[in-house]
Amino acid sequence: MGIVYRGLDPDIEREVAVKTIRFDTSPDGPVKEEMLNRVIREAKAAGRLNHPNIITIYDVIRESDLTFIVMQYVAGQTLQALIESGKVFSPQEVIAILKPASEALDYAHENGIVHRDIKPANILIDTSGKPFLADFGVARMETSTMTGPGTTIGTLSYMSPEQVMGKTVDGRADIFALGVILYELLTGQKPFAGDNLSTIVYKIVHEEPRLITEINQNLPPGYESVIRRALAKQPDDRYQTGRDLVRDLENPENLSAASRDYELRMGASGETRVKRRGPPVVAVGLLVFTAVVGGIILLLTRDAGRSRIVAADLGTPKTQEVSPPPGTVPVAEDRTKLRESFESKSYDETVRLAEAILREDPGNAEAGEYQAKAKAEIDSALVESRFKTGIASYESGDYTACVRDMEEVLRLDQNSQMGRDYLFKADTALSRRDILAMIERRRQAEEREDLEGVLRALAPGPLISEEQSYYSMIFTIYDGIKSKIQDSTISVSFSDRAHATASFHHAIQGISRKDGKQKPILYTQKFWTLEKRGNAWKIVGIQERS
Known part of the structure; x- marks a missing residue:
């Protein structure tokens, strides 16, 4: 969002961090003004917070298109830098970082502020090891309308399912982000990794991460439950506060009642690990637990990903059939849950239920239809x-991000005309910058009498020899x-993303070596025909009009 400098407040001789945010590249108008006002509002929101583990905002200064946020300076490094250094964190070190950070987040949430961009780069660790939450620059008042519902802000790998889905978020999105950081510190890996944005989004919304004890076998088994609840897909299932998460983290073998209840509910529904693992192959079920109660033996079996209890009278031994006969699933209750989840727009739950049904009855048309x-x-x-x-990226002038987003839109929906329109506008805005920079580089090369620099922008062909002779x-x-070159005369237009035309008034003058007098050499309107070849624009034709 901006560049941060180390500065000094001369009045009280205090070191400060100064964050600069530029808006000179943003289009003028109400959108730009709203962006400027948003920065002020966000800084005021963060300035309301007074906590020993939150970076303090001292002042906000606005000068034209440049805004300065003056804040507390912390000597140290980010948690991201520590992770990238290859440091291995012990459980005790993890708790020492996350406990103060969780308390700071709880304090912010209690004051009506959601950070919405919790990630290792926004956790500073000072030289004594004390953590600080930084960059509430994307925080917002829960009652504010500075970003409409559905606007996603933050770094993708640490965003909650509701955040990547564009839904309204609350403090529990920050708890999810803490869970991601916890997973990363304990294992050295992100829980939802992928080669592209769509893969990461899909994993965040649909999949369970790999078990942490598969990666780090030295961790307490109870940490699995802590991770599972912290990264629950539904906000209601998650830890509701940071202190609750830390409490279980400090005592993983004696989880809170809410966490035990969550584990029981997940086990009873068969949801745990369903997204990552297929059902075990069994003939009559895998025996997990045996107990005798009043002459009845209870067998807890796992069949096709579903936990169930099978009862048998000890006095009447008989063969028991654990798997349901083909064609008997889904039962009425399953169909009802499937329909209700879809009608309530709980689509993740619909997919989960449909997958569970299809594992037992692959040909079930109703489940297949609901899944699709x-x-x-x-x-x-x-x-x-x-x-x-x-x-939002386009309106803020971040055309590269807009291109990336619109390409993903078109990958998911090839018929999105607005996606194509914004992709064209953002891509050509980037290309316009490149072409304007090319015009300026060539002008400078002319003044330096740099023949190679003048020819560099030309496409291979006869144009090179023509221009080489002329400039030589x-x-x-x-x-x-x-x-x-008169800036006001420059015009760039595009027929498509790979073809453009540039025109401008161009004047060249120089001192004659013959008589030492300054003379006009060229005064004309130039027309360039350009093509994008690979990632670079090349001039394929030049015309002049006096």
């Missing part, structure tokens, strides 16, 4: 979320060359 419809709704929500993010003659006859 729910996935289509999820994709539609992802398209909407990415589209809104792309528009100029550089031989004249010294002190001055090349001028």
